Amino acid sequence: MAEETELLARGLEIVRKLWGEREGGTEFPAQKLAPQFFGLVPSFVFGMFWARPNLDLRSRSLCTVAQLAALGRMDELKAHLAGALNLGIRREELIEVLMQTACYAGVPAAVSALNAAATVLGT
Amino acid sequence: MAEETELLARGLEIVRKLWGEREGGTEFPAQKLAPQFFGLVPSFVFGMFWARPNLDLRSRSLCTVAQLAALGRMDELKAHLAGALNLGIRREELIEVLMQTACYAGVPAAVSALNAAATVLGT
Amino acid sequence: MAEETELLARGLEIVRKLWGEREGGTEFPAQKLAPQFFGLVPSFVFGMFWARPNLDLRSRSLCTVAQLAALGRMDELKAHLAGALNLGIRREELIEVLMQTACYAGVPAAVSALNAAATVLGT
Amino acid sequence: MAEETELLARGLEIVRKLWGEREGGTEFPAQKLAPQFFGLVPSFVFGMFWARPNLDLRSRSLCTVAQLAALGRMDELKAHLAGALNLGIRREELIEVLMQTACYAGVPAAVSALNAAATVLGT
Amino acid sequence: MAEETELLARGLEIVRKLWGEREGGTEFPAQKLAPQFFGLVPSFVFGMFWARPNLDLRSRSLCTVAQLAALGRMDELKAHLAGALNLGIRREELIEVLMQTACYAGVPAAVSALNAAATVLGT
Amino acid sequence: MAEETELLARGLEIVRKLWGEREGGTEFPAQKLAPQFFGLVPSFVFGMFWARPNLDLRSRSLCTVAQLAALGRMDELKAHLAGALNLGIRREELIEVLMQTACYAGVPAAVSALNAAATVLGT
Numbered sequence: 241m242a243e244e245t246e247l248l249a250r251g252l253e254i255v256r257k258l259w260g261e262r263e264g265g266t267e268f269p270a271q272k273l274a275p276q277f278f279g280l281v282p283s284f285v286f287g288m289f290w291a292r293p294n295l296d297l298r299s300r301s302l303c304t305v306a307q308l309a310a311l312g313r314m315d316e317l318k319a320h321l322a323g324a325l326n327l328g329i330r331r332e333e334l335i336e337v338l339m340q341t342a343c344y345a346g347v348p349a350a351v352s353a354l355n356a357a358a359t360v361l362g363t
Numbered sequence: 364m365a366e367e368t369e370l371l372a373r374g375l376e377i378v379r380k381l382w383g384e385r386e387g388g389t390e391f392p393a394q395k396l397a398p399q400f401f402g403l404v405p406s407f408v409f410g411m412f413w414a415r416p417n418l419d420l421r422s423r424s425l426c427t428v429a430q431l432a433a434l435g436r437m438d439e440l441k442a443h444l445a446g447a448l449n450l451g452i453r454r455e456e457l458i459e460v461l462m463q464t465a466c467y468a469g470v471p472a473a474v475s476a477l478n479a480a481a482t483v484l485g486t
Numbered sequence: 487m488a489e490e491t492e493l494l495a496r497g498l499e500i501v502r503k504l505w506g507e508r509e510g511g512t513e514f515p516a517q518k519l520a521p522q523f524f525g526l527v528p529s530f531v532f533g534m535f536w537a538r539p540n541l542d543l544r545s546r547s548l549c550t551v552a553q554l555a556a557l558g559r560m561d562e563l564k565a566h567l568a569g570a571l572n573l574g575i576r577r578e579e580l581i582e583v584l585m586q587t588a589c590y591a592g593v594p595a596a597v598s599a600l601n602a603a604a605t606v607l608g609t
Numbered sequence: 610m611a612e613e614t615e616l617l618a619r620g621l622e623i624v625r626k627l628w629g630e631r632e633g634g635t636e637f638p639a640q641k642l643a644p645q646f647f648g649l650v651p652s653f654v655f656g657m658f659w660a661r662p663n664l665d666l667r668s669r670s671l672c673t674v675a676q677l678a679a680l681g682r683m684d685e686l687k688a689h690l691a692g693a694l695n696l697g698i699r700r701e702e703l704i705e706v707l708m709q710t711a712c713y714a715g716v717p718a719a720v721s722a723l724n725a726a727a728t729v730l731g732t
Numbered sequence: 733m734a735e736e737t738e739l740l741a742r743g744l745e746i747v748r749k750l751w752g753e754r755e756g757g758t759e760f761p762a763q764k765l766a767p768q769f770f771g772l773v774p775s776f777v778f779g780m781f782w783a784r785p786n787l788d789l790r791s792r793s794l795c796t797v798a799q800l801a802a803l804g805r806m807d808e809l810k811a812h813l814a815g816a817l818n819l820g821i822r823r824e825e826l827i828e829v830l831m832q833t834a835c836y837a838g839v840p841a842a843v844s845a846l847n848a849a850a851t852v853l854g855t
Numbered sequence: 856m857a858e859e860t861e862l863l864a865r866g867l868e869i870v871r872k873l874w875g876e877r878e879g880g881t882e883f884p885a886q887k888l889a890p891q892f893f894g895l896v897p898s899f900v901f902g903m904f905w906a907r908p909n910l911d912l913r914s915r916s917l918c919t920v921a922q923l924a925a926l927g928r929m930d931e932l933k934a935h936l937a938g939a940l941n942l943g944i945r946r947e948e949l950i951e952v953l954m955q956t957a958c959y960a961g962v963p964a965a966v967s968a969l970n971a972a973a974t975v976l977g978t
Binding site: 462467469472474477485 | 561
């Protein structure tokens, strides 16, 4: 549909900054089950929200990492930690964000997030 | 106890940067019920975590706002929005953080956070 | 922007079926604080998702009520209970959805939802 | 105990409609650890709630799928997706319920639910 | 129905130990909206679970207080704090349970619980 | 840093009562990624909270198990179930705590907790 082109274009520009040409990958079983869903995500998550003015990408990335850690969404956390590194956020900064999660979502939330992060941030 | 003095001092320095001399206020019923708890908070939340190196205060503040919005903790969200303004984070930046919450915690989480924020960020 | 017009039009058609010409109202403090956010909601929640084929509006409405009750989102629950009544879903059906929430989200979640519902469904 | 017979009978009738003669299966480690718990579940979840009048089984099934997706309960989600198919709910309808979860519980909740669903709904 | 009589009798015995003859009260709007729900609660929460052997009432009460604080269910938390006092659990013990919640559900969860508790436990 | 010695000493005394000389183990990937975090946990979780007076260790352990089950924190739940056994809490008591979770956090929370527990409590 022609009307979604611009939203999608804006969203994919952000997606490329976070993950290069991978564009979200094709690896999840969900992507085969509901390809229409994954066609919408770049438009609305990245095109409607991340592409807005008034907040820099670094801050958007850190806030997303913080929220995914607090909510216990480990698959997305790993993806966004990799994206954060691609934006130039340092490994040490990301570890601090995850540690501080203990204060607001409890120690087990921070431990789970740090465990998930170990596969992305190395040890 | 001498050993807790330094943690507390480091924590209170952060508290002052966020909220001036208010130091958390004395207004909550909980503070009368469990004063010992509120003696611990500056030491461990701010002294043990926020006072650590490797991540700037602006980023710690934005991540905290993001997590409190995602977790639906409205009293603390209001307090940390006020603290963020005191650190020089702009009102427009904070609104973006809260809007983007819709992607990761759902639209109702973002609406609740924006409603709570209206009392702090004005309209 | 032309491309968002169609999404918005599809979304607003659903909004009108749920709430008549009210279109979400203008009463929340958040709507003054972040009008841009409330411009996006009809496009993406209702235009991108609810307006899709393959599932009838009655089922979408019941599932939304069920999720809002389970997640403890009381303001949106009340709005969607009113919308459900406008779609012709019966009061007794909605009470059953809320009662059954006890099995999956715990008894307190069901009690909170039923308390919120009392203001919409009458007693 | 004789007194629980009728509740249990009503509950098991629902269980059979959802999963045939499997009756919840015997595969979970929890069932060996706490068999008394799994003796109670058909009585109270299915006997006390699902067996009540005023709401059809199709709607109860869709609402349960919606809540389990929103709450991130993946084992039960898979079981109830299978049950929903047994009730005659179509695969496409279930995918829509899971996609719409993105609006109310966030995109990661929908992705997790769609990933879990892929093993039941095929690809 | 005869079979539910015994469950209910066992449940109401526990209810009386927690709250005397009040038996849950009649004050909530939900109780007018869905009286059938509140007829089930004593049977299944108290009759099926709390009345079981192998764990003393004091421990059941403390664990319930702990869970309601962690989950942010403030109305039920207040009711169960009052019930805990009636069982002879000391005010100081309950405050410790709520403070310790900070470790597992985050500091804001503990603060909210202590605020709610102040109305029951006095200051 | 000298100042944290006493908090740490008090915390490690509790850790030893729960898990013997293991002291939290060294097995998690998170421990390699963020050793500084795991240096803080005994000080603040166990030194600042668990080591406080006014509530016995048995009650602290039961409440922790209850909260971890309600919050779905399975790794920590397993660790604290093992700790509870070391304190002399009986297997049957722990199973009751997990079963009762169904009332406050929903049946799926109880099932997940019982599944996780099966590896620690045996079958």
